[in-house]
Amino acid sequence: MRKIFSLIILIILALGVYICISEIPFGKPGTAVGNYYIEKGIEETGAVNIVTSIVLNYRGFDTLGEVTILFLASLGLGAILATVQNKTRGVITPPSLILTTACRFLFPFILMFGAYIFLHGHLTPGGGFQGGAIIASGFLLRYLGCPQKRIRQSSFVAIESLGGIAFIIIGLLGFTAGGFFLFNFLPKGVANTLLSAGIIPLIYIAIGLKVGAEMAGIIDTLIEES
């Protein structure tokens, strides 16, 4: 009964969506603000990757809010799961030597790849969020591969806090230098080189460390007592 009802209203919705979408052509030219970003992006921010320049420069406040949400989510996760009692589960089969060794071998490379992604955020696809997620997946691999070795959560917290503080301090330095938050006060440099785009690489480093530590912390909290 319920399924049929759901299907009927979904079909009605699909019909409406079809009528609306048929008026929107696929692959038409972009919006005016998008064109502005594309045309003036390099000149104004120095970042070759326009998406990066939007995320960190034009809409920097959004990113600050996003980072805050992420922080609050990890905080709330810890708070909710802090009171959960530890249930002893069945014995986990210890990983084999080959797996452990491979994990140990791969772990630094994954970290390095993540660092590469967020360092080159202004030049190539990727950035702080993606790099941070890759770093976190490296930690995930480590947790799965060598479960007996634990990283202390306080070090995650420290890195996370440092990343957040660095972001805000860089933003506030913009206040003193240029009069508004996240003002790009460093020299733009030559486009397409690593040392360009002013504060964007610095912020992406901060975000990358913060996101990586946060995601790894979330995984750590979830995996901790099971």
Next chain:
Amino acid sequence: MLIQSILIIAFGGAFLTYILGKASSALRDFLAVLISVSLTVLIFLAYGKTGEIAFASFMNLPLVLRINHLSWFFAIAIQTVTTLSVIFSLSYMKGKERVDFYYLMMLLCNSAMLGIVLSGDFVSFYIFWEIMSWSAFLLISYNRGGALYAGMKYIVMSIIGSMCMLIGIMSLYSTYGTLNIREIHDLISTASGEYLLFISILFLAAFGVKSALWPIHVWLPPAHSEAPSPFSAVLSSILIKMGIYGFVLILYVISGAALYLGLGGGSFRYILTLLAAITIIIPTFNALMQDDAKRLLAWSSIAQIGYIILGISIGTSLGLIGGLFHFFNHVAFKALLFLAVGAIEYRTGTRDLNSLGGLIKKMPVTFIAVLAGTFGLIGIPLTNGFVSKWLIYKTLILNNHPFLAFAALVGTWGTILYSYKLIHNIFLGQLPENLEHTKPAPASMKLPFIILSVVIVLFGILPGIPLKLINLITASLGFDLLNINIWGIASESGPLNIINIFAAFAVALIVVWFFFLISGKKVVISQDNSYAAGIDVPKGKYHYTVDFYNPMFRMIKPYFRDYMDEFYSQLVKALASLSDRVRRLYCGDLGVYVIYIVLFLSILVISKIGLNLW
């Protein structure tokens, strides 16, 4: 400067009293009395002054204080009653809990009421109005228990009224760009009739709730009977009169008599007078049926409010004078009656009319006070109530409103009946055994009784003193100046000479006395003879204040239930069950919530497909 200092002393004194009360209760009592008395003196000094001061600004709106005869008239009434109530409270509140809080709220309420009558724009008017409403709420529910329910009833209705007023104020501001009462008065003559009617109805709702006009009066009886007695006096004699002030403000100060009379083709005035007449009749007979002394007085207050509104809403000079004078008189005698009942409750511990009786020997001063109060309430000649009721009757008859006049007369008959019930059941009759050792009221309670009794009799004999001031008020509202002398009104339109009435009254008294003398010997029949055929009645078994007016009640009781109260309770119940049904939409099942969202989207889609709305 004087107005500001009055308000600063009033508000500052209230909080200072509270802080001081934490240290010493004697000092607190002294300070409360000192502040009240000094405020009375200050307001007396402000007599005859007119002026306007902008003392602050709120979001680019100047907050204005102003004083004129109308404000002064209300302010002196407020301050006198509060001062007497505070003096009365000294012994009444002794030994009770949270007395600091009581004094704070009492003085705060007083300050807010002073602020209302002294404010010259609607922003400060509204702010003071809200302070008054909330402090009154806290005082009504001071006793907890049933008082909390009464307080909730009061504050809910009061908030509805305030919201109506706020809408009216905002509408005025968006139309005229100013909230200064004087400026609005200058601008409002350009308003269209519909707009004026709209504003007037909004303010009618706001002030009608506060002054307990008939269909929205239901908060008043429980609130008055549950509040502490000194505050009941303030509540009944002053706080509900703020609604009267509001009526005068909106009908005469802002609209002006000419605009008001033409409002809605005259139907607004017609409906208002009709409501006032209903407000007289129904509450009068409801008062008759009460067994709680304070509840009786509460219903009586509603009825007297009906007289005042009737006088004001007729829209003539004489009617306005009568209404304002009746306001002043009602302040005097209703404060007196509530304080007296408070004193009786203080001494006997009860205010149930069926278990009291025969206190005349035990509390003589209180008896004299209640006698004066009820005489004023009924309107016996030589008390002030007579003069004001005379003026109101005269207005009604002169303006060809025979039915309204009849309603007022019926109200007066009912008033005589319940006043007699009050005075008989408390002071006359047989003294119940458990009240044998009742002590007279303490001195701090007697002082307000004496002052208010003197006021009632003095202004009954020399009505020219207040009438002169009221005449100035009506003159400032655009009416003709009447010729007032100390004995009454000498104008052609409504002559009133208290000497003639006094003479007629004296002659009638002498004639009656004469007949009484020549009608032969009086035969004294003891109570036992008529009731028990000579057999001795055991004391305490027989108490004939119970079921007073019982045959009459059997006739009128089915017709004079508080139908409005029942209507509102039914409304509340219906609303609660409706809300419960609405609440069941939130069933706690996530899938159902998603269905709501998707259904809403589907409705949008259907409207797009079928109706092509955009």
Next chain:
Amino acid sequence: MDFLNNYIFYIGAFGLIFIGLYILLTRKNLIKLIIGLSIVDTGVNLLIICMGYLKNGTAPIFSRKGLNPETMVDPTPQALVLTSIVIGVAVLAMALSLAIRLYQHYGTLDMRKIKEQKW
């Protein structure tokens, strides 16, 4: 083929959204609901990216000389979706932690059996 060229992405995006909504509407298991939520999330992201697409366009990165700004796809939806994905994972983690908490308390993940959140 022309129809596919024009509508295949829309079909994918809306297909995801509707399947996710169907899961939300009919399933009772909390974790299944969360999976449905993440599928809806992906579908919406895909739809937003589709909105900014330009036929035969290039990615908005000036990685080499000679790239024509005229033919670049709109970067604004991409930036927004980047934000959306990260927030999505945060919300998902939060929801899962609540589900775990509920499981520890009631011993079940079935919405129908968790009576105390109903009226």
Next chain:
Amino acid sequence: MIIIITSLVITMLAGAIAACALRDLLSAAIASCLVSLAAAILFYFLQAPDVAMAEASIGAALVTAILVIAIRRTERQE
């Protein structure tokens, strides 16, 4: 080109339907991983490499990992 995209979309939708239909929560989680993965490739075809990267690393990897951990802490069957 269009054939690749169409097959990807079909894979994605099939994954979503599998996530809906499968009673085993772990399988459903893996199916949702498939959805994310296909979506990531579609993002790449839509000229959005940044988003594709984010979707692949966050949507496909981390979300699945969190889901699997959560399923492990609760119960596996629906």
